[in-house]
Amino acid sequence: MRLRNFAAVATVAVVLVATAACSSGGGTGGTAGGKTLTYWASNQGTSIANDKEVLAPVLADFKKKTGIDVKLEVVGWNNLQTRINTAVTSGVGPDVVNIGNTWAPYLSATGAFLPYDSANMTAIGGKDKFVPTALATGGEAGKTVTSVPLYGLAYGLYYNKKMFSEAGLTPPTTWEEMVSDAKKLTNASTGVYGMGLEAGSYTENVHFAFITAEQNGASLFNGTKPDFTSTGVVSGVKRYIDLMQTDKVVNPSNAQYTNGTEASADFAKGKVAMIVNQDNADALLTSNGMTSSAYGVVPIPSPTGGKNVSSGIQGINLSVFKNTKNKDAALQFVKYMTSASTQGILGKPYASIPVLKGVTPTFTDDAAIAKTFSDVYNNRSRPYPLVPLEGAFETNVGNALNGMFATIATKGTVSIADVKTAMQAAQDKTNAAG
Amino acid sequence: MVLELFIHVAPMVVGIWMSFIKLTQLYIANWSAAPFLGFGNYSVALDFNAAQGSSLLRSFFTTCIFTIFVVGISWVLGMAAAVALQRSFWGRGFLRTLFLIPYAVPMYAGIIAWKFMFQQQTGAINFILSSLHLVGPDTKPFWLIGSNALVSVIVVAIWRMWPFAFLMLMAGLQSVSEDLYEASALDGARPFRQWRSITLPSLGQVNTVLLLVMFLWTFNDFNTPFILFGGNQPPAGDLISMHIYNASFVNLSFGFGSAMSVLLLLFLLIVTGIYLFITNRRSKDA
Structure with a gap:
């Protein structure tokens, strides 16, 4: 009996110590004198x-x-x-x-x-x-x-000047033009595709869920509450993943591109004619052997009738x-x-x-x-939504898009209803983070 | 005693306590402010009609399939290798060492090597498959995304696990007397009969422990999927430990993650209890 009492007291003491340690945890990295x-x-x-x-x-x-x-x-x-x-x-x-x-x-x-x-x-x-x-x-x-x-x-659409001029094309000003140009530049038998995407990177994918939604005039948050299943958001995501699925201008292998550099490397080597990238691509492109004068940049185009949004x-x-x-x-x-x-x-x-x-x-x-x-x-x-659930939005929506690209790459299909289901699941998970 | 409590019990108690509070991103810098939820986290985890519950259930079944294949195949491979190397012959020491290599290779390096081999465009697996004309150049399968992901993670986990089974069974076989085999050979027993009637019963105790340990390790395996999928696992390879990790560290829902951990702990305790009850009774009967 005495032993059991002791154990109980000890347990309580240990728990108290542990919680205190958890809530006070200090920062590291400082030597004395703050130098x-x-x-x-x-x-x-x-x-x-x-x-x-x-x-x-x-x-x-x-x-x-x-x-x-x-x-x-x-x-x-x-x-x-x-x-x-x-x-x-x-x-x-x-x-x-x-x-x-x-x-x-x-x-x-x-x-x-x-x-x-x-x-x-x-x-x-x-x-x-x-x-x-x-x-x-x-x-x-x-x-x-x-x-x-x-x-x-900021994001831009990088295009290969030589590939465009050889095909007699000018840089696109609408999403539809971008797709039709990309189709003309795609030749799957030689492994050349119109566009390259970091389709396995959740951070890249979520930016395009945001940009396409904004182009459709849709908002991802209603106040501080996630709202991922509205028509504008869902059709925006569909438009983006369809670049690989129905337009077939993106190599399915891009579904495994995760670290933000593989699509740029393909672009530098002439394996893709266009990439979407932030304005810091130059160093990466030149280190992969492309000269700066070989590419041009235009804003990522909106669909006809959409809002002029090209970037977060x-x-x-x-x-x-x-x-x-x-x-x-x-x-x-x-x-x-x-x-x-x-x-x-x-x-x-x-x-x-x-x-x-x-x-x-x-x-x-x-x-x-x-x-x-x-x-x-x-x-x-x-601007991206300035709400506390923004982080959960990025991981859950980004990963949902990763999954859609993976499905497409492995010969599955993603219908508009599938997009909505996946976005609903992402929304539930995001809500749980609050 | 106090030290034992501190090291062993305290983290569990803290974990269980966390599962009853709403420990989300708003409170992780100050746990004491997190509101008490009672069984709120548990009801979300067990509501299989909603997104969270159904994905947990799917992850649980994926993990069950994963565990059955990994433990089963590892045991068969380990047993085959141990029996094959039971008799002394030239080169036995070399083969023993060779078989133990996956267990000796640092886990991270080994799994990263598999990750490279599983790449769709450049990986060794698809290179071999297409050299053998099993897949065409345009139909190279993806191994790390989509439905093949489960196969990939099972293969890597078996690669890691079977040398352990081999090692344990080999040690167990050392205690089986050569005389038994010689006597049974005189009686005309063939190798399979010898294995069933002599080897297997002699390894009873070893197998009881080995299967349990392998089950627990495999069901909880975190390193293999985490390194193989880089923390971003496809749904087909959504093993439960990664699932809990993502809820906790990616979505910063520690209360919910803890609730799922407690459910996992309960499940493993129940399975272990039943298993030990059955095996103990059987060994008493024998």
């Missing part, structure tokens, strides 16, 4: 090694100016979100982190990031230095932002973990990374559209391409 920061950067260059090369001189310069050492880790896109989620959950993570700007609302809702309230915003140079549309992606609608824009990005407001934002032991150093680092001089240095290698007011774009030497992307970013982009 070392841990920074997780996203993969913006051609490879993780390339990112380290690009960032090393910037971080060395920061250390020279402030005496603060930055421990860099570059995290690939296929597991960046999971790493951040795990860090948020455990409370053990870096001091400063790059996030996809569409994740900002849900990460803000977790409460894990430091809000840029007026004091913190002043410490990084004030909110007036940022382009307002870029800064608006920094958190939940109507709340203090928990991330600030670092790199601005894409980009990378910078956040500080709330439990950092080096808050001041972290804010100094954010200030440095979002300063005009650093932005000028990183703008070219990362092909970033300026997120600061009055900064000249350096992301390309091609005036036509610069004009296309500036037009897309400023006039043809829509």
Whole structure:
């Protein structure tokens, strides 16, 4: 009996200790004196090694100016979100982190990031230095932002100039033209296709679920509630997956393309005539042997009668973990990374559209391409839903589209009813995350 | 005693407690604020008409099929290899080592190698199949997406599991006396008869434990699907441990994930209990 009492007491004690440990979990990465920061950067260059090369001189310069050492880790896109989620959950993570700007609302809702309230915003140079549309992606609608824009990005339709001129085609201005051009350029027997897609990448797929829905004038969220099964959303998804299914202008093997680089490599090698990509494709294309003058870029076209939307407001934002032991150093680092001089240095290698007011774009030497992307970013982009369930929307809808492409690639068919069923399942899962 | 409780029991208790609260993205930075749900998470998991429940049920059945094939085939392969290597012959040591390689290769490296081999365009599997003219160049199957994904993950799991069966059965066979085989050979028993009447009964205890351990490991297997599918498993390969992981770490629904874990724990406890009850009774009868 005595033993049982002891066991009961011990159990309770252990549980209390464990819960206390869970709820207090501290940040890591700080040595005494706050002279070392841990920074997780996203993969913006051609490879993780390339990112380290690009960032090393910037971080060395920061250390020279402030005496603060930055421990860099570059995290690939296929597991960046999971790493951040795990860090948020455990409370053990870096001091400063790059996030996809569409994740900002849900990460803000977790409460894990430091809000840029007026004091913190002043410490990084004030909110007036940022382009307002870029800064608006920094958190939940109507709340203090928990991330600030670092790199601005936008989607475009890249086309192979030579393949187009040989076929006597001009770049498409409507979705229907894009499909008919792609059909003319497809020759499955030689393995050449009109379009290439990262059809196994949930992050890419979900962007097109969003863009096609916006083109149809449909909204993915009704207030803060997911609304994935409306006609506009479902027919948008169908239009996108039909590029592989009924138009047959996308090689079914693209269903296994997951890391955001394979379709670009096919494009550079002349195996596909068009790709959809953000404006930072140049480094990847040239590293695969394509010269910059061999391709042109136009806005991703809308279907006839649709709304002129070609992109979400894409980009990378910078956040500080709330439990950092080096808050001041972290804010100094954010200030440095979002300063005009650093932005000028990183703008070219990362092909970033300026997120600061009055900064000249350096992301390309091609005036036509610069004009296309500036037009897309400023006039043809829509913000992603600024709601806490945005993260769950991305994973569930993105994975639903991955599944549809997999079905098509393995000789199945996806009807409009199948799309609706899959989107309903994604919606149920998204609701469960709230 | 206290240490044992801390290491062993505390995580389970915390897990069970988590399954009763609404631990979503809004509360993971501050668990204590999460509202108490009672059996709310469980009723979602067990409502098989809704999306969450039906996908859990499908994942459960997928895992059952996965487990039956992996444990069954691994056991057969392990047994065949152990019996084949029971008698001493030239090169036995080499074959033993060779058979144990999959068990010795670091898990991550081994499974990544399989992942490359299963690629549709460039993988070794499709290269071999098309060299043998089993598939045409335009009809190369996908192995990592679509319905073949279950076959792929079963193959890789068997590759990992069967050397363990082989090792255990080989150890068990060391205790079987050569005299028994010689005596039965004098009585005119053929090899299969010898295997059924001498080898199998002698391995009774080993098999009881081996099958149970393999069942538990396989049913809970996380590494194989996670590495093979890169955390983004196709529906056909949606094994239950990955399913729970996705609910927890991707959708940040830890309460719901914990509820599913507790259900999995209960299922495994019940199966193990029944299994041990039956095998104990049988060995007492014998």
